[in-house]
Amino acid sequence: MAAERGTFGRMGFVLAAVGSAIGLGNIWKFPYITYANEGGSFVLVYLVAVALIGAPIMFAEILIGRRTQTNPVGAFGTLGAKLPGGRLWRLAGGLGVLTGFVLLSYYAVIAGWTVFYFGKGIGWSINGFDPDGGTTLGDSFGAFLANGPLQILFHGIFVALTVGVVVLGVKEGIERVTKVLMPILAGILVLLLFNSLSMPGFGEALRFLFHVGPLDADAALEAVGHAFFTLSLGMGAMVTYGSYMSRKSSIPRSSLAICVLDTVVALAASMIMFSIIFSVPEAERATTFGRSSTILFTTLPQMFYGMALGRILAPLFYILVAFAALTSTISILEVVVSYLVDMRGWARQKAAPVVGIAVFALGIPCGLSLGASEELSGWRPLGDLAQGVFDTLDYTVSNWLLPIGGLLTAIFAGWLLSSKLTREEIEEGHGPFPLFAVWKFALRFIGPIAILWILWAVIQGRSFA
Numbered sequence: 001m002a003a004e005r006g007t008f009g010r011m012g013f014v015l016a017a018v019g020s021a022i023g024l025g026n027i028w029k030f031p032y033i034t035y036a037n038e039g040g041s042f043v044l045v046y047l048v049a050v051a052l053i054g055a056p057i058m059f060a061e062i063l064i065g066r067r068t069q070t071n072p073v074g075a076f077g078t079l080g081a082k083l084p085g086g087r088l089w090r091l092a093g094g095l096g097v098l099t100g101f102v103l104l105s106y107y108a109v110i111a112g113w114t115v116f117y118f119g120k121g122i123g124w125s126i127n128g129f130d131p132d133g134g135t136t137l138g139d140s141f142g143a144f145l146a147n148g149p150l151q152i153l154f155h156g157i158f159v160a161l162t163v164g165v166v167v168l169g170v171k172e173g174i175e176r177v178t179k180v181l182m183p184i185l186a187g188i189l190v191l192l193l194f195n196s197l198s199m200p201g202f203g204e205a206l207r208f209l210f211h212v213g214p215l216d217a218d219a220a221l222e223a224v225g226h227a228f229f230t231l232s233l234g235m236g237a238m239v240t241y242g243s244y245m246s247r248k249s250s251i252p253r254s255s256l257a258i259c260v261l262d263t264v265v266a267l268a269a270s271m272i273m274f275s276i277i278f279s280v281p282e283a284e285r286a287t288t289f290g291r292s293s294t295i296l297f298t299t300l301p302q303m304f305y306g307m308a309l310g311r312i313l314a315p316l317f318y319i320l321v322a323f324a325a326l327t328s329t330i331s332i333l334e335v336v337v338s339y340l341v342d343m344r345g346w347a348r349q350k351a352a353p354v355v356g357i358a359v360f361a362l363g364i365p366c367g368l369s370l371g372a373s374e375e376l377s378g379w380r381p382l383g384d385l386a387q388g389v390f391d392t393l394d395y396t397v398s399n400w401l402l403p404i405g406g407l408l409t410a411i412f413a414g415w416l417l418s419s420k421l422t423r424e425e426i427e428e429g430h431g432p433f434p435l436f437a438v439w440k441f442a443l444r445f446i447g448p449i450a451i452l453w454i455l456w457a458v459i460q461g462r463s464f465a
């Protein structure tokens with residue numbers, strides 16, 4: 001069986017995992033929550049959270065996967081069998097598979113927007129800008145959200161692209177595609193970053209990102225939660241990719257590369273966006289742009305309108321976001337597919353399309369809950385915590401399922417697995433690992449305490465979705 005599961009080449013693993021980590025979280029979410037939280041200190045807490053909470057849990061996930069060479073359900077089940085809790089640990093893996101399924105269904109809706117905007121960007125390039133027939137851009141985005149058929153169409157396109165890659169397998173599909181997409185992504189990013197150097201707002205953007213200012217507890221919690229999301233932790237994605245990792249690769253070196261590259265891209269994306277935003281005069285900025293989640297689809301296109309190179313940069317930017325999202329959706333789908341292949345004996349060629357259809361189906365109510373359907377948009381089973389199907393699912397995944405998954409992983413690898421086993425696995429392909437005790441301390445204490453703090457705040461009624 002192991003031979004058929006496939007293995008990543010050395011660079012293949014790092015690129016695929018980096019591709020999973022870098023996604024909408026970096027280019028869409030990080031800049032807007034940084035903007036909303038006044039940059040500076042928020043970024044600092046985020047960096048600390050990546051190092052002290054994210055990286056140790058990433059080690060844990062990868063080592064669980066590589067040790068067992070199987071999907072999260074099998075991995076937790078096998079290793080957990082002789083530990084307190086026994087086979088019940090399968091449920092920790094099962095939670096990951098379920099989370100992946102739900103996350104993919106709404107993540108692919110937003111990912112679909114990037115394809116739509118890429119198309120729009122191409123349209124601008126060819127035809128020049130038409131500021132949407134006189135309506136403001138915010139309105140046209142609102143109209144796009146409320147257009148049910150378009151939402152479903154682009155969601156469907158994105159799910160189909162994802163399935164198309166995953167169906168080809170670990171090496172022939174995931175590795176091959178990420179090996180092509182990631183360098184292109186890096187190239188576009190460097191190009192855009194280079195362009196922002198010459199913008200008047202560059203200095204201000206830099207200051208905004210790195211100045212130290214006041215920070216409230218909620219913002220700190222949001223930074224911690226985001227560190228988690230952006231590194232693709234808490235639902236077995238890294239367990240799954242770890243299961244395809246070669247025993248000759250180093251877990252510490254790979255994890256470091258993933259964390260660093262993911263962070264660099266988040267900061268670069270923010271520099272690009274803030275350079276554009278801060279190039280607009282203060283007064284105008286305050287009245288024109290909200291600090292909201294839609295900044296990427298309202299503010300930014302508006303900015304491209306006014307830029308000399310906007311016609312070239314706009315489509316480039318949106319294809320960048322689309323590629324980043326695709327390498328993430330691939331990893332989320334792979335978690336569910338690997339479960340069906342390893343545990344249920346399904347062929348990959350069957351598992352990927354079947355899950356794709358189910359994800360597409362669940363994405364439909366998500367896509368219609370952004371204005372197209374009054375009923376779905378107003379659905380609020382959680383009271384005031386979230387409104388509409390999309391928000392409700394995002395609330396549940398981001399605030400509950402991912403933190404709980406991360407907590408279980410930290411407890412499992414930090415408290416239950418023997419140091420002998422974890423050390424052996426970490427050192428395999430790496431050699432002696434002098435920071436082992438530091439890793440174990442962070443995994444046992446810092447991670448769980450931070451996650452419990454998040455869950456406590458969520459119980460108090462806060463939301464970090």
Ligand code: TRP
Nearest residue numbers: 021023024025230232233237328
């Ligand atoms: N990390 C990705 C992003 O930043 C999203 C993602 C992919 C993810 N796989 C995941 C998040 C697994 C949590 C768990 O956009």
